[in-house]
Amino acid sequence: MTRPVTPAITATNDFVVKFANVNGSGSASANGLFVKAILRMGVPVGARNIFPSNIQGLPTWYEIRVSGHGWLGRRGGVDLMVAMNPQTWDRDVAEIEPGGYLFYDSTKPMPSDRFREDIGVVGIPLTALCNAAYAEPSKRKVLKNIIYLGALTFLLGIERAVVEALLAEEYASKPALIPANIEALQIGFDHARDHLKPLGLKLERADAVGDRIFVDGNTAAGLGAVYGGATVCAWYPITPSTSLAEAFTAYCAKLRHDPDTGEARYAIVQAEDEIASIGMVTGAGWNGARAFTCTSGPGISLMQEFIGLSYFAEIPGVIFDVQRGGPSTGMPTRTQQSDILSAAYASHGDTKHVLLLPEGPNECFEFGALAFDLADRLQTMVFVMLDLDMGMNEWLIEPFAWDEHRSLDRGKVMTAAMLEAGADFGRYKDVDGDGIPWRTLPATHPSKGAYFTRGTSRDPYARYSEEGAVYVDNMERLLRKFETAKALVPPPIVRRAARQTSYGVIYYGSTSPAMDEALAGLEADGVAVNAMRIRGFPFLGEIFEFIAAHELVFVVEQNRDAQLRALLINEGGVDPARLVKVLNYDGSPITARFIRTALADGMGLAQRRSAGEMVK
Numbered sequence: 001m002t003r004p005v006t007p008a009i010t011a012t013n014d015f016v017v018k019f020a021n022v023n024g025s026g027s028a029s030a031n032g033l034f035v036k037a038i039l040r041m042g043v044p045v046g047a048r049n050i051f052p053s054n055i056q057g058l059p060t061w062y063e064i065r066v067s068g069h070g071w072l073g074r075r076g077g078v079d080l081m082v083a084m085n086p087q088t089w090d091r092d093v094a095e096i097e098p099g100g101y102l103f104y105d106s107t108k109p110m111p112s113d114r115f116r117e118d119i120g121v122v123g124i125p126l127t128a129l130c131n132a133a134y135a136e137p138s139k140r141k142v143l144k145n146i147i148y149l150g151a152l153t154f155l156l157g158i159e160r161a162v163v164e165a166l167l168a169e170e171y172a173s174k175p176a177l178i179p180a181n182i183e184a185l186q187i188g189f190d191h192a193r194d195h196l197k198p199l200g201l202k203l204e205r206a207d208a209v210g211d212r213i214f215v216d217g218n219t220a221a222g223l224g225a226v227y228g229g230a231t232v233c234a235w236y237p238i239t240p241s242t243s244l245a246e247a248f249t250a251y252c253a254k255l256r257h258d259p260d261t262g263e264a265r266y267a268i269v270q271a272e273d274e275i276a277s278i279g280m281v282t283g284a285g286w287n288g289a290r291a292f293t294c295t296s297g298p299g300i301s302l303m304q305e306f307i308g309l310s311y312f313a314e315i316p317g318v319i320f321d322v323q324r325g326g327p328s329t330g331m332p333t334r335t336q337q338s339d340i341l342s343a344a345y346a347s348h349g350d351t352k353h354v355l356l357l358p359e360g361p362n363e364c365f366e367f368g369a370l371a372f373d374l375a376d377r378l379q380t381m382v383f384v385m386l387d388l389d390m391g392m393n394e395w396l397i398e399p400f401a402w403d404e405h406r407s408l409d410r411g412k413v414m415t416a417a418m419l420e421a422g423a424d425f426g427r428y429k430d431v432d433g434d435g436i437p438w439r440t441l442p443a444t445h446p447s448k449g450a451y452f453t454r455g456t457s458r459d460p461y462a463r464y465s466e467e468g469a470v471y472v473d474n475m476e477r478l479l480r481k482f483e484t485a486k487a488l489v490p491p492p493i494v495r496r497a498a499r500q501t502s503y504g505v506i507y508y509g510s511t512s513p514a515m516d517e518a519l520a521g522l523e524a525d526g527v528a529v530n531a532m533r534i535r536g537f538p539f540l541g542e543i544f545e546f547i548a549a550h551e552l553v554f555v556v557e558q559n560r561d562a563q564l565r566a567l568l569i570n571e572g573g574v575d576p577a578r579l580v581k582v583l584n585y586d587g588s589p590i591t592a593r594f595i596r597t598a599l600a601d602g603m604g605l606a607q608r609r610s611a612g613e614m615v616k
Contacts, residue, residue: 002106002123003115009099010200013043013068015079017201020092022085023052023060030145031062033166034152038066039214039396040162042206046072046513048393048589053239053333059088068208071520072396073513076593080156080201082148089114101199103152122196124151129187143184150188157202160189213399217390218294220361221320222247223400224368225292226255229408230318232291234269234280236299239332240388241322244294245270274299278306278319285310285317286453288413288441290372292318297326297339300346307381308347309455311478314428314437316375316382316411319343320368323387325587334587335388337509340563343383344537350475352482354382354489355537359512360390363535365400367490377411378485379439387558389589390510412438419448427451428474429460435480482538489536492543495519501528502551503603505582506543508534508564511556511590518595527600529554537567544572547579554599556582558590 009015017034021027028049035047046065052058065075078095083104085092096102098118104110106123115121130144146167153160164182171177222244225233235245249268256266267284271277277293284291295303300321310317323339325331346353354374356367367384375382414425419440425448428437437460440449451462457471458464465471507515512533519531532546547553547568555565562581568574582598584590 003121005099005118005120007099008120008200009079009097009101011079012202012204013066013206015066015201016075016077017064017066017080017082018078018092018095019062019064019082020085020088021060021062022087023054023058025084025145026142027060027084027145028062029142029170030149031064033163033170034149034158035064035394036166036214037153037158037163038064038203039209040166041159041203042209043068043203044070044072044208044212044396046074046396048074048389050588051333053331059085066203068206070208071513071517071592073515073517074589074591075514075517076591080199082152084148093119101201103148103155105148120199122155122199124148124188124191124196126151126188129191130184133184133187139180143180146181146184147188147191150185150190151192151196152188153185154189154192155196155199157198157204159205160185209396211399212396214394214396215361216243216392216394217358217361217364217386218244218322218392219247220364220400221294221358221368221384221386221391222249223251224365225318225320225372226251227365227402228290228369228372230290230292230372231256231266232268232281232284232289233266233293234271234277234284234291235293235295236271236274236277238274238296238299240324240392241294241296241299241320241386243392244320244322244386274302275306278303278317281317281319282306282310282315285315285375286313286442290316290318290376290408292320292372294320294322296322296324296332297342298329300339300342304347307353308349308351310381311347311351311353312349313453313455314379314439315453316372316379318371318375318382318384320384320386322391323385325585331587333388335390335510335558335589336585336587337385337387337511337558338560338563338585340385340557340559340567341561343385344567346381346383352479352538354378354380354482354485356382356384356489357508357535357537358384358386358390359509359533359535360395360397362397362400364390370490373409374485374488376413377409377436377488378481379411379436380481385509387510393589395513412436414438414440414444414449416445416449419445425449425451426460427462428458428477430477430480433480434484435477435482436484437477486538486540489538489540491540492535492546493533494546495531495533497528497530498523499528501530503528503599504530504532504546504550504553505556505599506532506534506546506553506564506568507556509558511558511595514590514592514595515556517592518599521592521596522599525600527603529599529603534564539568539571543568544574547572547574550578552580552602553578554580554582554602556584556590556595556598558584560585
């Protein structure tokens with residue numbers, strides 16, 4: 001170690017490592033191997049890639065939470081910073097916890113004032129080692145990353161055989177590259193072994209990973225769409241949703257070809273823009289196909305008119321909204337939960353849409369399939385609300401589960417036999433009070449069951465009408481349908497504190513892993529708070545019962561304007577004073593420390609106020 005520090009952080013299988021790199025430097029592969037090696041040693045890991053919106057040259061970070069306890073959200077703070085980017089040096093050094101460690105390329109001397117006195121400094125001449133071993137610039141650029149991986153393998157106690165096996169797997173299709181990578185790993189390992197001592201942070205083999213898989217939410221949602229019966233995908237590329245369509249394409253290539261003829265049983269269209277893509281989805285849904293698009297906030301803005309048509313003409317479809325920082329172009333490669341209101345009330349006029357709010361890849365898969373059943377059953381557009389953190393980052397999760405006996409729920413589709421038997425068909429007629437009418441699909445019957453699909457006001461038999469009473473009757477029926485949806489969306493999940501408390505917290509989506517750790521930390525501190533994770537909209541009555549049962553309820557979300565809180569107030573008539581905003585919207589995934597501090601401070605403030613103390 002170039003310079004030790006006292007007291008130094010010591011931890012086994014429980015620390016945070018952050019890589020600060022330059023985008024386009026080839027570091028992603030080495031950093032990914034680092035994570036996989038830890039997983040192969042049986043230690044759970046949460047990884048988050050923070051990258052710029054341009055292709056090359058800007059800073060990029062990769063933050064890794066190593067947690068033998070299984071906490072997989074962001075903790076907050078960094079114990080080991082691998083500082084490979086001079087542009088962000090000061091910012092990166094400032095993030096390190098007191099007693100933590102700074103790993104850097106010491107080929108060129110650094111002034112002493114660029115370091116901190118309260119951290120340990122680990123310098124390795126990476127560039128010099130790389131230049132001495134390799135003459136080709138291309139090799140130097142890529143293999144420098146493998147050299148620092150080798151050094152970290154020694155410093156943290158990673159099993160070198162595990163890393164070597166991963167390198168062999170990584171380059172199995174290009175075996176000529178394996179020896180050079182093994183050599184670079186050896187160079188870094190040997191230098192660290194000969195000149196340094198292991199860090200106070202160390203890894204030990206464990207058995208805490210089990211059969212869990214490491215997968216991103218977009219891949220999970222794409223697979224869920226296949227299992228949910230989707231046959232049409234129309235999309236336009238946009239960060240961070242593009243990989244969802246790509247995953248659907250890959251899975252369809254494996255699972256959606258006729259085994260006898262090889263014929264594709266799906267249609268995937270990269271449209272000319274977002275408006276065209278949602279138009280294709282709406283047309284396919286009208287024809288009876290299960291269709292979807294995937295997009296982000298700017299795409300939702302462009303799709304408003306077709307979303308309104310789907311709502312009013314009652315045409316099923318699914319939109320996967322992988323949310324990012326906004327408004328406008330905003331921060332296209334940063335995460336937020338910033339589309340909740342725009343999706344819930346998308347389009348002009350009085351509209352309300354079904355939202356599914358998954359917490360991670362497992363529910364991306366589950367809700368990705370469920371969305372198509374709900375769209376058909378309710379004859380409407382259904383939104384699955386992911387975000388960049390959930391969609392593009394890999395999460396350690398239980399394997400996907402699927403009921404092989406499950407059948408697709410197509411809802412109220414009138415058959416030719418029903419029409420032939422004389423069934424009364426009114427396309428927009430509520431026959432049983434649930435607000436959902438019967439529909440027919442094109443070519444169901446040669447002479448019966450036809451109707452005119454309208455985006456204009458009409459009567460129950462799809463006949464054009466601008467009579468006020470007819471319009472009101474139709475709009476009231478749509479509200480009854482939305483009420484019916486309450487029994488179909490996933491219910492919230494409640495976690496009760498160990499003792500009675502007057503405080504509650506509501507959250508949703510990718511906040512979940514950080515919230516789990518924050519709640520455990522509060523409980524360890526003797527602070528009791530009941531928690532509810534919302535998984536769908538429209539809101540069930542038990543959500544408002546939960547709010548009513550507590551003196552204060554904290555609403556934790558990742559946007560500026562407290563959009564979930566606003567939705568709760570609007571839909572439930574909740575007194576705004578009962579709902580306390582806890583907001584994180586800097587584009588980085590929320591941390592357990594932020595939540596824990598905000599809740600503890602908020603409860604303490606409320607208690608002091610109730611005691612009559614003056615509080616600034």
